[in-house]
Amino acid sequence: MSQTWEPAVRATQARQHGVVSRRQVLAAGARDVDVERLLRRRTWARALPGVYVDHTGPLSWEQRAWAATLLHDPAALAGASSLRAFGIRTGAAEERAPIDLVVAHARRVDDPPGVRTRRLRDFDAQVQSHLSPPRQRLEPAVLTVASSARDDDRAVAVLADACQLGRTTPDRLSAALASMTRLPRRRLLVDVVADVAAGTMSPLERRYLRDVERAHALPPAQRQVRAVAGGAIVYRDVVVGDHGVLIELDGRLGHELAADRWRDLERDLESLASGAVTLRAGWRQVLEPCRLARVVASVLAARGWTGSLRACPRCRNDDRGGSSAPGAEDPPLSVR
Known part of the structure; x- marks a missing residue:
């Protein structure tokens, strides 16, 4: 017999690639005993502490991303993980790469294996919490990845790809760069953004x-x-x-x-x-x-x-x- 909370939970899972948090389940009206019953029946499996997925097999990258953001909620995908969520190719996280997150600077979190979290002083300004899953804004994410690129050519490729796909512009990258005064290799990125603005796309x-x-x-x-x-x-x-x-x-x-x-x-x-x-x-x-x-x-x-x-x-x-x-x-x- 269907429980009254189940439709709401299923709708949440549908939006989140089959992933749901204990907090979301309880908010829908379920109890901990309901969660334990689903786990015992292997209808659900634990993805991370307090986070569940609706199958028992390996998790996709999208499911791992959702599980990580729900574990540290409020949190957002960052850097290479954010680029992948935006559909950017160059510099994006690979399938089995750790999930990169950001949280507000005042918080302290413990990361399980496969999750890397850093704190941001301007968390609210850099994050788009309304997106699914929440993620760092494209411009700071692109600049963060480019700043850690293995060489200048790779940095160019990261910035140029984002612009060539029409997801951002050199002007928007330049504006974001102006506020990221502590970014590694910042001088290089200023030059690269200027070159991309001049039309170099590779x-x-x-x-x-x-x-x-x-x-x-x-x-x-x-x-x-x-x-x-x-x-x-x-x-x-x-x-x-x-x-x-x-x-x-x-x-x-x-x-x-x-x-x-x-x-x-x-x-x-x-x-x-x-x-x-x-x-x-x-x-x-x-x-x-x-x-x-x-x-x-x-x-x-x-x-x-x-x-x-x-x-x-x-x-x-x-x-x-x-x-x-x-x-x-x-x-x-x-x-x-």
Whole structure:
């Protein structure tokens, strides 16, 4: 015979991936003996102390996330766990990773295995408690993950992915960063957010901007420029519009299939027919920034640029250690 509290509890479990807390069960009108009966019958299983799940098998990441936030309620997913809940790919928690939480600074909590909690002084400002499950706001979560990235390229990828998915903007990241004065690697993140605002949407694009274009005083370019090619909307990575030069920065992954190469060639031909020239560079070329800068400068000069290429510190080191001019064994620029 159905108990009067059961519909309310089932509705709560449906919202929480099958997870419910003792507090929620009692608030619906059940008693501890009802909970014990469900556990004995193996209808429910203990996920964490005072938190139950409606099956006896392994818990999914979503169920572990709900169990952790209910254990320390009021609490919110934080950092990489928050990114996963928001659907952000880069920097998000993996399936079996510990659940990261935040709680108010005045609280003290004991974490079971698989849960990591830190305290926030501005808990109410940084947390969206109305979301399911509650989580740290996207901007501070993204910045927290980027600040702990293993290297600069990974930090760029975390921030750029969140912006590219349309979940946030460089302006919102910059505003959040202004209030996070104690964040590790904050100076780097200020620079990275500025680069993302300038249009760099990948680590490769940022390296080109920093090590090739800026370091050698090449003309400032536009980035992620919307265009039509072959009847389809495309986005040009780097456009030096005054001189009709397009620079496409292709990472190895996603640009190796024959179909991708044909599309690239067709777009290049369309650009050439319209009076523009396309240069293609991958990681191999961008990791030789001085040589790439010379190639780009030569093409720009042939198309009317009257500026001068500036030698960067790496160029000067190359000059002391021997010439880095391309030899017969070097691959052409278009080889990746």
